[in-house]
Amino acid sequence: MSQFDTLRFELENGIARISLNRPDAAHSLNLQMAQELAQAAILCDSNSDVRAVVLTANGKMFCAGGDVQSFHQAGDEAPQLIKEITANLHAANSRFARMRAPLIVAVNGTAAGAGFSLAMSGDIVLASEKAKFTMAYTGIAVSPDGGSTTWLPRLVGLRRAQELIYTNRVLSAAEALDWGLLTKVVADEDLATETDKIAAQLAAGPTEAYARARALLLSSYENGLECQLEQESRGISHCVGSADGQEGLAAFVERRKPSFKGE
Template sequence: MTDYQNIIVERSGAVARITLNRPDAANGINHVMVAELADAARQCDNDATKVVVLTGSGRFFCAGGDLKAFASAPGRGDYIKGLADNMHRAISTFARMDAVLVTAVNGAAAGAGFSLAIAGDLVLAAESASFTMAYTKVGLSPDGSSTYYLPRLIGVRRAQELMLTNRTLSAAEAAEWGLITAVVADTELPTAVAEIADRIAAGPRTSHAAVKQLLLSSLNTGLEEQMEIEGRSIAACAEGADGREGVDAFLAKRAPTFS
C-alpha cells in the first residue's frame, strides 16, 4: 500500500491494519491524516481486504482535531470543513465497504477520536481507554458521524449528556452503556484484536458485507421493506460461492473454506 505521513498501513493476508501515527500530538487529526485515512479506506474497499483494524500509536487512540492546526489556518472554517469532509468520506467508506472494521481503542478517544472509535463494526477497548466528546468544551459541535451513531447506540438522552456536559466515560462505563463491544486488559488488547480479526478474516466476506448493509438499511426502513431486503440478501448469499461452500461444508460435516 501507499506510504503515508500520518498513518501506517500494514497488511497480513486479508487483514489490513491502519494506525493513526502522530503520537507526539496525541494522534491529533489534521488535514494530512484524514486525507490519508480516506485514501486507505478507499484502497481497502477496492481490494480483497476482509478485516480492517484501526488503532492509534503511543498512549492515545486519538485526541480529536489538532486545535493548533485549526488556529493557524488562514480560513479556519474552510479548513475545518475540508477536514470534516475527508473524515466523513473515510467513515462512509468504512461503513459501506465489505470488510469489517474493528477499532482497537488503545487509549483516550476524544472529540473526533471518539467519533472514529465508535464507527467500528466491532469496538475493543483497553481498560485504560476513556471516551469524551469534548467538542462544546472548545466551542465546537460534533462531527465524524457521532450525532448519527450515538443516539442509535445509547439513546438520545445519554447522547445529549455526553455532548452537552463532556462527561468522560471509562472503558468499563462505555461497555456498560453499550457504546463498545468489549473491554480487555491493556496488555491483552493486541492479542484480542488479532484473534478476532483472524476469526473474521477466515469467514465469508459476502455474508459479513450483507450484515453491514442490512443493519445500515434497518435504521431507515419499515418492517416489511426491511424483510424484503433481507429476503433478497439471503437469496443472493445462497447463490454465491461463500453461501454454497458454507452449506456444503455443513452437510459434509467439515470446516468451510471461504473465498
C-alpha cells in the same frame, strides 16, 4: 507497505491494519490525516483481498480529536479548513461503513472528539482498561462531526447522547462497555493479541455475508418493515448463490468446517 505519513497501513493475510501515527500531536486529526484516512478507506473498500480492517493507533493514545492547534492557526480561514477536513473524514466514515469487510476498532487510550467518533464506527470495538472516552466538542464551542450524531443515539439512546455531547462527561472503559459503546474491554497488554484474534477470525469468514449484514444494519433505521424485509430476502438469496454460500451449505451437510474464500 505503508504509503502514508500520518498513518501506518499494512495488508497481510486478508487483514488491513490502519494505525494513527501522529504521536507528537496525540494522533489529533489535521487535514493531512483526514485526507490519508479517506485514501486508506478507499484502499480497503476497493481491494477484494481485504477481508477485515483494524483501526487503532500507535503508543498509549488513541486520538485526541481534531488538531485544535491547526484550527487556531488558520484564523479567519478556519471554517474553510474545517470543511476540508470533515469532507475527507466523512468520506472515510462512509467508505468504512459501506465496505465489504468488517471494521474492528482497537482503542488503546483516550478517544476524544473525532477519536470518539471513529471508535463508535466499528463493527467490533475493543478497548484497553485504561481507555477513556469524551465527546469534547462543546468544550471548544463546536458541534460534533465524524458521524457521532448518528452512532451515539443509536448506541446509548438520546438522553445519554445529550449528556455526553453537552457536558463532555468522561467515560471509563468499564462505563463505555456498560453503556453499550464497546464490544469488550481487555487488559492493556492483551489488546493487540485479542484484536489480532478477532481480525483473523473475521478475515477467514464469509466476507460477502458480512457485507450484506453490514448493509442491512446500516439501513435498518431508515427503512420501513417491508422494505427491510425485501432487502433481507435479496441479501440472503445473493449469499446462498455465492461461492462461500455454497461452501457453507455443503460443509453443514457434510458435517465439516467450512473453508471460506471471501467470494
